[in-house]
Amino acid sequence: MIKGWHKLSLIDYPGHLCTTIFLGGCNFRCFYCHNSDIAFSPESSPDYSIEDILDYLEHRQNYIEGVCISGGEPTIYCGLINLIEQIKSKGFKVKLDTNGTRPEVLWDIIRYKLVDYIAMDIKAPRYKYCLLSGISKEYLDLDAIERSIEIVRKNRVDYEFRTTVIPEVLSMEDIILIGCWLSGSQKYVLQSYKGKYGCLAVDRLTQYAEMVSPHFQKVEVRA
Numbered sequence: 001m002i003k004g005w006h007k008l009s010l011i012d013y014p015g016h017l018c019t020t021i022f023l024g025g026c027n028f029r030c031f032y033c034h035n036s037d038i039a040f041s042p043e044s045s046p047d048y049s050i051e052d053i054l055d056y057l058e059h060r061q062n063y064i065e066g067v068c069i070s071g072g073e074p075t076i077y078c079g080l081i082n083l084i085e086q087i088k089s090k091g092f093k094v095k096l097d098t099n100g101t102r103p104e105v106l107w108d109i110i111r112y113k114l115v116d117y118i119a120m121d122i123k124a125p126r127y128k129y130c131l132l133s134g135i136s137k138e139y140l141d142l143d144a145i146e147r148s149i150e151i152v153r154k155n156r157v158d159y160e161f162r163t164t165v166i167p168e169v170l171s172m173e174d175i176i177l178i179g180c181w182l183s184g185s186q187k188y189v190l191q192s193y194k195g196k197y198g199c200l201a202v203d204r205l206t207q208y209a210e211m212v213s214p215h216f217q218k219v220e221v222r223a
C-alpha cells in the first residue's frame, strides 16, 4: 500500500529532516490533486516495502528524525496503525497528512500516542467543500471534518491546518471564512498552488495570511 517514497525531505515535516511515504488511494476527488496517480489509481504504481524503508532509516538514524506519512489519504488504509507502530518502534517521529475525513482514526492514533505532528487539509470554507473535494453534497460528511478539527485541536499533539489556494477558485473572502471557522487554532498554513489552474503571487498569499492572522497563533505562507 506504500505507493511512493521520497527518501529525504527538508520541507515535509516542519523542523525535521524526514523521509516521506505516500499511501495509495483517496476518498476525495480534488480536481487539482497533486498526486492523482497514487490517489486515484494506486494499482498502477509499484509497492514499496516497509522493511526496505525501515532498513533505509536504520542506516540514517544520525540525521533523519522522522517519517511523514502522506497520500492519497492515509487514514483510509486499514494497516495504518500497524505501519505507524513499526516506525515508532524504531524511534522515529511520525507526521501524518490527512484530509480529516476519518476522525475515529485520528482519535486512535492520538490517544495511543502514535503521532507527533498532524497536518490537516482544510479544502475550502464549508459552502465550497463539495467543489474543492470533488464529493457531492449527499456523500460529503462535513460533520466528520468538524470532528477531526476538534480532535486535532483539543489534544496535545502539534498540528497545522492548511489550505492550498487555487487562484480564481478560492478568494480572499473564502480564506477569511476559513479563518473564522478555525479561529483559536495553533497554526494555519496557506500553500501556493502551482499547476494548470495557475499560481497565486506570493505577495497576494501574504496578504491573505495577514487578513487571517488574528485568528491563529501562527500563520505561514508556503510558496
Ligand code: SF4
Pocket (backbone or CB within 6 Å): 026, 027, 028, 029, 030, 032, 033, 034, 035, 036, 039, 071, 072, 073, 099
Ligand atoms: S485529498 Fe489530497 S490526495 Fe486526496 S484527492 Fe485531494 S489533493 Fe488528492
